[in-house]
Amino acid sequence: MPRANSPPPSDGTFEQLTRRFRPGLMAFFLRRVKNHAEAEDLTQEVFVRLASVDADRLQSADAYVFSMAMNLLRDRSRRHQVRFDHRSSAVAQEDAGVDVLDAQRVAAGQQELSVLTAALRELPERTRSIFILYRMENVDKREIGRAFEISLSSVERELARAMAHVTRRVKDEA
Template structure:
């Protein structure tokens, strides 16, 4: 911001700050919020160097009205979001949380590495049974082995994965 523009914004602030504060206070009923909105008006004016600053109070109050509209829209979005959270709270729907996503990716990578340490048949049987939810009978038929052998592979896989990953599985 050039010095001339800075002086003009300071002069506008001295002249119109009380009126803008009153304008915002009548609408938001919170002194700190009114102060923030007033400051935002002058910040927006200062951020537009090509616009003549001395365009009068009408422009300042138009910027102020636009800020209030933006504020109302943001509050409506937040209100809708909170209502949505309230509706899904009782439905056992979990929200997407970046920390949970990161933890899940890490767990999946550890599981993948542990599965890679198993022999291919044991790994495949474990994946089919635990992740694909195939029955032991179908797995046994697919591999041409008995159900008892499938159970032995699953026991071996669970023992190895439990030793490697702990209670995470």
């Protein structure tokens, strides 16, 4: 019999997953399917599946998320084998190569961790705070703008600046 409660994902869970995994998942799928809409669908499917997974398990489980993404891709290319034969063989080839977002690669090594933290420390204090609030604390851009009394586009500029700096440092080390 119908009941009155309605459980699906608690407030914020979805935004949090989006914040943490969307850029990586989109990069992951875009490299393999070459079609924005399909990459978007696949990313979305990962989130839908994650909704049924114990959230606690996800705290330290980016490897889990990306192996889920990989499985999804395999399922899909198997299903589309006839139509997308050339594509699925391309996927297989790329799998053999080195990949920035490989499930194993995602768990950063100790050395990379210290490069990342050093790069964050080099940022101006306010830029660092804004970046950490957004990336780690899941605070909305608008809310950050209100707190620091700057416009939304300024928040975005600060975030992009922080990202670019950290990425360059990681590349310098490599």
